Amino acid sequence: MTDRKPVDRRSFVKRSAGVAVGAVAVGACGGAGGEAPAVQTNPRVRWRLVSSFPRALDTLYGINDYVASRVEAMTDGRFSIRAYPAGEIVPAFQVLDAVQQGTAQLGHSASYYFTGKNPALAFDAGVPFGLSARQQNAWLYEGGGGELMNELFADFNVMAFPAGSTGTQMGGWFRNELNSLADMGGLKMRIPGLGGEVMSRLGVNVQVLAGGEIYQALERGAIDATEWVGPYDDEKLGFQNVANNYYYPGWWEPGPTLSFYVNRDAFAELPSTYQEILRGVTIEAGEIMTARYDNVNPPALDRLIAGGVQLRPFSQDIMEAAYTASFELYEEQAAADPTYRRIYDAWNAYRKVSDRWFATAEWQYARFAFGRTD
Numbered sequence: 001m002t003d004r005k006p007v008d009r010r011s012f013v014k015r016s017a018g019v020a021v022g023a024v025a026v027g028a029c030g031g032a033g034g035e036a037p038a039v040q041t042n043p044r045v046r047w048r049l050v051s052s053f054p055r056a057l058d059t060l061y062g063i064n065d066y067v068a069s070r071v072e073a074m075t076d077g078r079f080s081i082r083a084y085p086a087g088e089i090v091p092a093f094q095v096l097d098a099v100q101q102g103t104a105q106l107g108h109s110a111s112y113y114f115t116g117k118n119p120a121l122a123f124d125a126g127v128p129f130g131l132s133a134r135q136q137n138a139w140l141y142e143g144g145g146g147e148l149m150n151e152l153f154a155d156f157n158v159m160a161f162p163a164g165s166t167g168t169q170m171g172g173w174f175r176n177e178l179n180s181l182a183d184m185g186g187l188k189m190r191i192p193g194l195g196g197e198v199m200s201r202l203g204v205n206v207q208v209l210a211g212g213e214i215y216q217a218l219e220r221g222a223i224d225a226t227e228w229v230g231p232y233d234d235e236k237l238g239f240q241n242v243a244n245n246y247y248y249p250g251w252w253e254p255g256p257t258l259s260f261y262v263n264r265d266a267f268a269e270l271p272s273t274y275q276e277i278l279r280g281v282t283i284e285a286g287e288i289m290t291a292r293y294d295n296v297n298p299p300a301l302d303r304l305i306a307g308g309v310q311l312r313p314f315s316q317d318i319m320e321a322a323y324t325a326s327f328e329l330y331e332e333q334a335a336a337d338p339t340y341r342r343i344y345d346a347w348n349a350y351r352k353v354s355d356r357w358f359a360t361a362e363w364q365y366a367r368f369a370f371g372r373t374d
């Protein structure tokens with residue numbers, strides 16, 4: 001990240017000392033009624049956190065309450081954050097605007113929602129045939145991706161911190177079986193974003209529907225298919241009751257990474273102790289969210305299969321055509337915009353090296369172990 005400082009021993013000592021001094025000074029201040037400079041070490045700060053997700057999505061939205069409670073616990077309640085689900089202060093897709101304008105100091109979203117502002121923002125969340133959750137974390141935290149993305153976010157007076165991943169998503173729910181690429185022609189599918197753009201290049205009739213409208217559209221046959229997230233979230237929306245074929249993988253979201261957006265002015269006003277706590281808690285929250293998905297998806301998948309859902313992989317010709325169309329799309333966007341070109345080239349070079357490594361030990365292990373039934 002642009003402003004990331006290593007948390008070394010020295011800063012830890014300094015931070016601990018700051019907390020101690022602050023605690024003493026608050027007591028002294030209460031008695032004297034004066035304004036000791038050290039009091040400002042731990043001022044009372046109240047922030048608002050706006051999310052792009054509804055409270056009902058406990059996996060995605062739940063991480064906001066986690067951040068609020070952890071920050072509060074680590075500052076003895078002096079830095080309090082109140083989280084609001086989509087629609088309470090701002091609608092889902094205005095989270096970046098709200099943080100930019102300071103309506104909220106903190107936001108929680110997925111950056112591919114904001115490609116209308118800048119197409120390259122997609123790389124912060126992930127793109128079709130892009131990085132897995134672990135690769136995405138490696139690129140953003142350690143591989144230069146965070147710095148590249150934060151150069152873009154500076155245009156919005158925002159810093160972005162990674163906030164965990166759903167892991168590779170499922171390809172979604174199809175009323176009928178897909179046997180080959182030819183079956184994609186004219187298929188009415190609800191799929192937003194870049195995945196939708198690639199699908200339309202494969203002949204799919206792409207539909208954009210809000211989360212609450214999908215079930216009925218699928219039930220009535222107004223759409224033939226929909227994607228959502230993965231077993232745990234999908235099961236709650238009940239898609240298994242109206243479409244029986246559950247395809248995988250969601251190649252358009254191999255490791256979609258959520259983000260916390262922080263207003264730069266608000267962050268600069270925080271004492272360094274609170275800045276460090278906030279950074280640390282976002283990393284912790286990201287780990288916890290990914291772990292929650294990896295914990296709740298397996299039993300949800302088992303329940304769906306037990307209920308009669310048919311699991312099916314996308315055919316090789318669909319995967320190949322989608323891969324080719326995806327990289328054609330990135331090349332077109334890169335040709336139109338030098339900033340996109342710079343980010344895409346760095347990302348693509350990183351992806352190739354990373355894929356070679358993940359194709360080695362991880363992949364061979366997964367191939368051997370994950371498919372076993374004994």
Ligand code: CA
Pocket residue numbers: 169227228229250253
């Ligand atoms: Ca999805």
